[in-house]
Amino acid sequence: MSRQSVAKAHQKIQELSWEPAYHEPVSQYGTDYTFRKAQKKDPLKQVLRSYFPMQEEKDHRVYGASDGAIRGNMFRQVQERWLEWQKLFLSIIPLPEISAARAMPLLFRTVPNPELHNGQAIQMIDEVRHSTIQQNLKRLYMNNYIDPAGFNSSLRDFQSDYCGTIGRQFAEGFITGDAITAASIYLTIVAETAFTNTLFVAMPAEAAANGDYLLPTVFHSVQSDESRHISNGYATLLMALADEDNHQLLARDLRYAWWNNHRVVDAAIGTFIEYGTKDRRKDRESYAEMWRRWIYDDYYRSYLVPLEKYGLEIPHDLIEESWNQIWNKGYVHEVAQFFATGWLANYWRIDPMTDKDFEWFEYKYPGWYDKYGAWWENYNRLATPNGHKPIVFEDVDYEYPHRCWTCMVPCLVREDMVMAKVDGQWRTYCHEMCKWTDETAFRPTYQGRQTPNMGKLIGHREWETLYHGWNWADVVSDMGFVRDDGKTMVAQPHLDLDPSKMWTLDHLRKCPPLASPNVLLNEMSDDERTAFAARYVKGGPAGRPAPADA
Amino acid sequence: MTTTQDSPKTERSVPKPVFTDAEAGAQEFPDSNSRRYNYYTPQKRKQTHYEDVTVEVQPDPRHYLSQGWLYGFSDGRGGYPLDWTVLKAWGSDKPSPQRGPGTGGLFVKEWPATGWHEFRDPNEEWELTLYRYNSNVVRQVTQNVEAAKQSKAFEQWNTNWVRFVEQHVGAWMHVDHGLGLYLYANANRRAPTNMHNNAISVNSMHRIRAAQDLALYNLTLSEEIEGFDGSAHLETWNNDPAWQGVRDVAEQLTAIDDWCEAIFAANVVFEPLVGELFRSQLVQQASPRNGDFVTPTVVGAAEYDFAERDLRYTTAMFELLTNDKEFADHNKSILQDWAAKWTAQSLAAARALQPLWSQPDAKPPRFEDGLDRVKSRFSGIVTSLGLEEPKELSL
Numbered sequence: 001m002s003r004q005s006v007a008k009a010h011q012k013i014q015e016l017s018w019e020p021a022y023h024e025p026v027s028q029y030g031t032d033y034t035f036r037k038a039q040k041k042d043p044l045k046q047v048l049r050s051y052f053p054m055q056e057e058k059d060h061r062v063y064g065a066s067d068g069a070i071r072g073n074m075f076r077q078v079q080e081r082w083l084e085w086q087k088l089f090l091s092i093i094p095l096p097e098i099s100a101a102r103a104m105p106l107l108f109r110t111v112p113n114p115e116l117h118n119g120q121a122i123q124m125i126d127e128v129r130h131s132t133i134q135q136n137l138k139r140l141y142m143n144n145y146i147d148p149a150g151f152n153s154s155l156r157d158f159q160s161d162y163c164g165t166i167g168r169q170f171a172e173g174f175i176t177g178d179a180i181t182a183a184s185i186y187l188t189i190v191a192e193t194a195f196t197n198t199l200f201v202a203m204p205a206e207a208a209a210n211g212d213y214l215l216p217t218v219f220h221s222v223q224s225d226e227s228r229h230i231s232n233g234y235a236t237l238l239m240a241l242a243d244e245d246n247h248q249l250l251a252r253d254l255r256y257a258w259w260n261n262h263r264v265v266d267a268a269i270g271t272f273i274e275y276g277t278k279d280r281r282k283d284r285e286s287y288a289e290m291w292r293r294w295i296y297d298d299y300y301r302s303y304l305v306p307l308e309k310y311g312l313e314i315p316h317d318l319i320e321e322s323w324n325q326i327w328n329k330g331y332v333h334e335v336a337q338f339f340a341t342g343w344l345a346n347y348w349r350i351d352p353m354t355d356k357d358f359e360w361f362e363y364k365y366p367g368w369y370d371k372y373g374a375w376w377e378n379y380n381r382l383a384t385p386n387g388h389k390p391i392v393f394e395d396v397d398y399e400y401p402h403r404c405w406t407c408m409v410p411c412l413v414r415e416d417m418v419m420a421k422v423d424g425q426w427r428t429y430c431h432e433m434c435k436w437t438d439e440t441a442f443r444p445t446y447q448g449r450q451t452p453n454m455g456k457l458i459g460h461r462e463w464e465t466l467y468h469g470w471n472w473a474d475v476v477s478d479m480g481f482v483r484d485d486g487k488t489m490v491a492q493p494h495l496d497l498d499p500s501k502m503w504t505l506d507h508l509r510k511c512p513p514l515a516s517p518n519v520l521l522n523e524m525s526d527d528e529r530t531a532f533a534a535r536y537v538k539g540g541p542a543g544r545p546a547p548a549d550a
Numbered sequence: 551m552t553t554t555q556d557s558p559k560t561e562r563s564v565p566k567p568v569f570t571d572a573e574a575g576a577q578e579f580p581d582s583n584s585r586r587y588n589y590y591t592p593q594k595r596k597q598t599h600y601e602d603v604t605v606e607v608q609p610d611p612r613h614y615l616s617q618g619w620l621y622g623f624s625d626g627r628g629g630y631p632l633d634w635t636v637l638k639a640w641g642s643d644k645p646s647p648q649r650g651p652g653t654g655g656l657f658v659k660e661w662p663a664t665g666w667h668e669f670r671d672p673n674e675e676w677e678l679t680l681y682r683y684n685s686n687v688v689r690q691v692t693q694n695v696e697a698a699k700q701s702k703a704f705e706q707w708n709t710n711w712v713r714f715v716e717q718h719v720g721a722w723m724h725v726d727h728g729l730g731l732y733l734y735a736n737a738n739r740r741a742p743t744n745m746h747n748n749a750i751s752v753n754s755m756h757r758i759r760a761a762q763d764l765a766l767y768n769l770t771l772s773e774e775i776e777g778f779d780g781s782a783h784l785e786t787w788n789n790d791p792a793w794q795g796v797r798d799v800a801e802q803l804t805a806i807d808d809w810c811e812a813i814f815a816a817n818v819v820f821e822p823l824v825g826e827l828f829r830s831q832l833v834q835q836a837s838p839r840n841g842d843f844v845t846p847t848v849v850g851a852a853e854y855d856f857a858e859r860d861l862r863y864t865t866a867m868f869e870l871l872t873n874d875k876e877f878a879d880h881n882k883s884i885l886q887d888w889a890a891k892w893t894a895q896s897l898a899a900a901r902a903l904q905p906l907w908s909q910p911d912a913k914p915p916r917f918e919d920g921l922d923r924v925k926s927r928f929s930g931i932v933t934s935l936g937l938e939e940p941k942e943l944s945l
């Protein structure tokens with residue numbers, strides 16, 4: 001179709017919507033937002049006559065490349081260090097995608113703009129595309145990559161694994177609670193507009209540098225749909241801004257959504273990009289540099305800041321604090337170190353860092369070696385079983401962290417840990433903002449205003465709780481992270497596939513039982529708890545316990 | 551003779567290919583040959599591609615979701631509550647594992663824990679199939695309309711037929727659009743498994759596409775036929791008494807809270823009794839007699855969507871529930887009530903459409919004959935599900 005006819009066609013399909021004359025459509029989701037003064041424009045201007053063939057053509061390219069990768073023996077050049085992290089990523093991401101599809105109906109009744117509903121329906125089916133095309137990519141990896149373990153069990157694994165649970169927020173946050181908070185602000189305004197840049201653009205570039213050109217093929221195809229979703233979000237945001245009563249809620253939701261996305265996405269993608277790569281060229285961008293470009297410049301400065309003049313209260317302080325966390329407080333490094341500490345509770349293999357890696361980290365993040373170098377040397381030393389226990393049980397100057405109740409990433413920047421008794425339970429938080437999210441934002445009143453539609457944080461949010469007092473061999477066995485010989489673990493702290501070098505349940509049997517930090521916290525007396533907190537915040541960096549005289 | 555010296559070549563900074571030998575089969579070790587998704591049991595002997603990309607993507611606390619849902623609505627409920635429909639699949643009443651300190655994951659060993667997870671879309675729809683199918687439809691429809699334009703086919707239409715198409719064929723686009731968005735797309739948030747919700751979302755796109763097919767066909771006719779009123783369908787939909795019954799039922803369908811009732815009422819009752827009556831017994835029959843060989847190709851695409859794909863998954867979905875080993879009677883009793891309620895409503899809407907049969911110059915087969923045919927087909931659908939033919943069908 002010509003451009004003119006696309007415009008005419010889009011104009012024509014506006015005739016399809018109608019106001020109910022006899023019965024209102026069912027209203028199943030609530031919002032505390034109002035849209036009394038909303039302007040009504042669909043920025044998408046997409047008609048299915050052109051949409052379906054366009055997507056089919058994109059599919060042709062994706063599947064053609066997939067065939068080519070197999071015929072061209074791509075996996076002879078793929079870095080195992082990289083593909084192992086895809087076991088985590090591709091176990092999580094199909095759920096957020098499909099959850100985004102499920103989120104669209106939350107907006108039908110709450111955003112009174114029939115024109116926009118067309119775009120939301122297209123987003124719904126886009127998301128079905130993303131979820132299934134990603135499952136298919138994982139299937140291809142499982143069939144063609146040297147080690148299928150972790151790919152073959154991925155949708156069991158991620159549902160019980162602590163990393164998978166962190167990632168699951170990036171799905172459940174879309175489909176519950178206040179409809180606008182969830183399906184618009186958290187999903188489209190922040191997750192899709194800001195963080196898909198690192199997820200679907202920056203990360204695939206790193207994949208290509210590690211010999212994997214299928215991830216970019218699939219994810220750039222996915223990202224080409226995201227621009228439509230960003231338009232959906234932008235249109236809804238402008239509608240919300242038109243009503244001043246919404247400004248307070250927008251400010252709340254931007255703060256929550258920004259901070260949670262930063263905590264979750266930067267933790268995961270930062271780790272994949274920095275610790276999953278073998279590309280140590282000095283002029284390749286670090287995650288911090290990518291973040292500065294994609295998130296700070298492209299999203300914050302180019303997208304968010306111009307909205308300030310329309311009354312949007314931008315969380316400048318949190319954006320700067322996120323940067324501070326990444327650049328000054330080593331957030332990504334702390335997370336990667338923790339993932340490696342907890343390798344035995346995962347379902348992928350984590351390659352030790354080498355001198356070449358150390359050199360790169362020191363170049364990109366001056367001072368890195370003094371903080372993290374010795375620990376990674378210990379990780380390397382303890383990688384294959386040789387009479388010792390996994391690193392988490394060995395004396396390597398690392399204190400196992402407490403977990404953040406809100407974002408579920410552990411409280412790794414120790415000085416930022418805060419504690420509160422909420423809903424009758426003592427909880428630790430990785431940062432004041434995560435405490436605010438639980439204590440203040442996800443509540444039925446906000447700054448004196450009734451917010452009856454706001455969602456709730458639920459579930460067993462500290463993974464260790466379920467296994468408090470268990471032997472580690474039983475933990476790993478219960479979660480099913482075991483290979484088909486019934487004893488060799490899926491996870492390994494190295495890439496050597498020689499069975500004699502691989503950890504088994506027998507090694508774990510000799511380890512101390514798992515202790516839940518949160519259970520222990522709640523067993524403490526008030527004095528003990530105060531002393532614990534005072535000491536905890538003096539720990540770090542790199543997980544170091546507080547000095548004895550602290 | 552002068553010699554030239556090669557200028558020193560600066561090597562570009564790009565990642566270098568490295569031979570890693572990380573392909574399948576390069577080594578033998580535990581799991582090295584475990585190359586299938588091992589977390590689900592296929593419906594048939596072998597796992598299908600469809601199952602691989604669909605099953606278990608939407609988690610369930612009764613299975614692997616040991617930490618439970620993490621975010622809830624204001625009432626504290628998260629995920630996909632089973633009581634979003636009153637129908638039940640076996641295991642529905644069994645409580646979820648109660649996990650807490652030291653319980654472990656309490657993973658359900660006998661899976662599926664509920665009959666809901668037995669459902670598989672017989673169309674095996676996922677992204678590759680849905681785009682292929684719908685692209686083929688829009689291409690074929692576009693080509694049909696284009697060929698008709700080239701051959702001046704619309705010039706054969708008599709005035710009454712032009713009025714019929716602009717008003718009545720046009721009016722149906724609103725049914726497709728309204729249900730596509732507010733019934734089917736809406737229901738894709740409601741069902742307890744990914745298999746259900748994906749099938750429903752594909753159904754939604756069929757209806758929205760069919761609505762747009764009609765709207766864009768209407769646009770072409772406005773450009774091709776002098777005097778064709780491209781907005782007449784709005785007046786018809788809003789005010790024509792013959793259409794108000796259909797509109798009333800369509801709106802009621804979008805007002806249903808229970809997702810199973812919505813799919814059942816729309817696909818088992820309304821579509822056979824009203825949709826197919828309008829499309830197959832009226833438009834498809836009347837068009838050729840009035841010199842129109844184009845409209846049936848547009849309307850026929852939507853008819854195929856329903857008859858060959860949407861009804862197919864719907865039947866598979868409800869057959870499981872009416873044959874459920876624990877709740878078959880419970881389900882049949884409710885479905886029987888729904889069938890009665892929606893049959894009465896749909897038949898009233900169908901009868902209100904009767905004046906349309908007399909509008910074309912060349913008349914289609916009699917309304918009553920068409921109605922008998924769709925009743926007969928409907929009867930076959932409900933009895934195949936193990937339900938009785940509702941008595942409202944003969945009223």
